[in-house]
């Protein structure tokens with residue numbers, strides 16, 4: 049109801065302004081002026097209006113920075129995240145500086161040089177020195193930003209350290225499944241032909257490296273300050289694994305393995321203290337609009353001490369043992385018939 053009233057007030061306000069303008073027009077006709085003539089007073093009024101608009105525009109810009117700061121991500125919780133944030137901030141400072149300089153000149157010139165009848169436009173064809181300056185400065189600044197960006201990107205996407213823990217993140221419409229590689233730190237081979245109700249990731253259990261693999265849903269844990277390398281897979285369409293607090297994102301593409309590695313630097317508890325939010329959780333989201341329930345693709349990530357992480361993982365039963373225990377599917381025999389096991393590479397996906 050209040051919203052409707054606000055709309056009504058705004059509409060009435062617009063009608064009122066239009067009526068007042070009409071009254072001024074009629075008054076000037078009565079005075080004998082031609083309402084269509086633009087005189088110097090009009091130009092001066094417009095120049096003042098554009099200057100006022102410029103100042104209001106800057107004030108709104110500064111207000112927005114403060115008002116929307118709360119929607120920005122909290123401090124990066126990964127090693128490379130700090131580098132990404134620095135790059136973002138430096139770019140933002142440069143852009144903001146240029147924005148203020150160019151727009152101040154724009155609004156000030158509109159105000160100062162409004163049209164006066166006695167003024168003649170000064171014909172100024174070109175100035176080599178000025179052109180060199182305004183070409184060289186953006187070239188140097190942009191080149192520096194690009195080189196800085198490429199250097200940062202190369203460092204982030206460099207090969208994962210040997211000791212990095214291998215974790216598979218498996219996307220499908222519309223959920224995530226994580227597979228930990230267990231004590232051998234090798235994911236067993238997998239292929240979509242092996243997918244069935246009991247084996248949703250199509251893990252090839254005839255590959256012995258799969259026997260200690262642990263599958264988890266809804267939530268997975270990570271040890272703090274330890275490198276982890278994610279191998280991303282998708283069953284159906286392209287998804288995008290997005291872990292905003294770690295500044296990490298990678299597409300999950302059907303039929304191929306993509307990867308990203310990082311080192312979490314804060315535990316969930318530390319982040320809760322930093323953000324002052326007792327309910328804070330690290331999240332894995334899908335950042336590719338992949339279908340009707342795309343928004344539902346979410347998984348909690350708990351970062352904790354290495355000891356707590358080991359305890360958590362030890363409580364989980366490896367998928368192979370679960371299949372055997374439940375006499376679900378004789379995976380090894382079946383899969384051997386369907387797809388011969390050739391590659392033992394931990395990251396291989398057989399199609």
Ligand SMILES: [Cu+2]
Pocket residue numbers: 219286287288334335336337338339342345
């Ligand atoms: Cu998705």
